[in-house]
Amino acid sequence: xxxxxxxxxxxxxxxxxxxxxxxxxxxxxxxxxxxxxxxEYTTDRHRTTDDRPYGGGEGMVMKPEPIAGAxxxxxxEVPPGRVILLSPRGRLFRQEVARELAAEPRLxxxxxxxxxxxxxxxxxxxxxxxxxxxxxxxxxEVAALAVVDAVSRxxxxxxxxxxxSARDSFSDGLLEHPQYTRPSVFGPWPVPEVLLSGDHAxxxxxxxxQSLRLTLERRPELLAGAPLTGSDVxxxxxxxxxxx
Ligand code: SAH
Numbered sequence: 001x002x003x004x005x006x007x008x009x010x011x012x013x014x015x016x017x018x019x020x021x022x023x024x025x026x027x028x029x030x031x032x033x034x035x036x037x038x039x040e041y042t043t044d045r046h047r048t049t050d051d052r053p054y055g056g057g058e059g060m061v062m063k064p065e066p067i068a069g070a071x072x073x074x075x076x077e078v079p080p081g082r083v084i085l086l087s088p089r090g091r092l093f094r095q096e097v098a099r100e101l102a103a104e105p106r107l108x109x110x111x112x113x114x115x116x117x118x119x120x121x122x123x124x125x126x127x128x129x130x131x132x133x134x135x136x137x138x139x140x141e142v143a144a145l146a147v148v149d150a151v152s153r154x155x156x157x158x159x160x161x162x163x164x165s166a167r168d169s170f171s172d173g174l175l176e177h178p179q180y181t182r183p184s185v186f187g188p189w190p191v192p193e194v195l196l197s198g199d200h201a202x203x204x205x206x207x208x209x210q211s212l213r214l215t216l217e218r219r220p221e222l223l224a225g226a227p228l229t230g231s232d233v234x235x236x237x238x239x240x241x242x243x244x
Pocket of ligand 1: 087113114115116133135136
């Protein structure tokens with residue numbers, strides 16, 4: 001899968017792409033990430049990418065021409081990419097969106113800076129606007145990295161253990177159960193006894209119940225969309241859950 005990232009800070013990505021899972025995925029040829037320097041698509045001596053907002057007000061707005069120039073050049077390559085603008089007003093980037101995007105051969109991520117991007121880019125060039133959460137970042141680069149990371153780890157072969165992204169939080173609509181490793185007693189705190197029992201059925205049931213309990217406590221709205229068995233529902237009811 002190919003990710004093009006249109007940015008005024010192409011160097012921003014060197015270190016995060018050089019570590020861990022993403023680094024291995026890139027090294028193994030499963031993922032390719034190309035930061036595209038927006039300044040390459042400016043035409044003036046100062047390589048200007050922003051200008052003052054029409055109508056007045058604080059800050060600067062990213063000019064449309066360099067972004068349109070970069071996108072025109074990128075879209076001449078095959079396969080064409082789905083153009084995504086990172087923006088706090090976008091569709092919320094959730095695990096289901098990551099799954100949807102993992103089916104694409106190529107994404108072109110456009111990073112805003114300053115007060116954002118001239119609206120005509122969004123209207124005429126962008127296929128999808130994505131927000132990584134209800135807070136404001138100083139640029140789209142951090143958000144683009146979140147998209148590259150979350151999408152890449154869903155691609156076949158990227159995670160060492162093929163099944164491990166299937167067990168993550170959200171993959172079954174619930175938060176993940178707690179995890180423990182050695183030592184079995186850390187200070188005054190022992191690992192829950194069931195995990196040392198070797199009884200796989202009991203362990204599976206304990207983990208499921210922990211997932212259900214945590215999701216009910218922290219993100220009860222997720223339960224409505226999660227596939228629940230009869231015994232899940234019984235367990236949740238025992239904790240005081242009332243499904244609509
Ligand atoms: N004035 C804008 C914020 C601009 S922040 C507003 O109030 O909506 C500058 C850039 O950072 C944005 O253009 C966008 O690309 C990026 N950005 C900021 N917060 C983001 C978020 N929550 N999700 C995705 N991108 C974000």
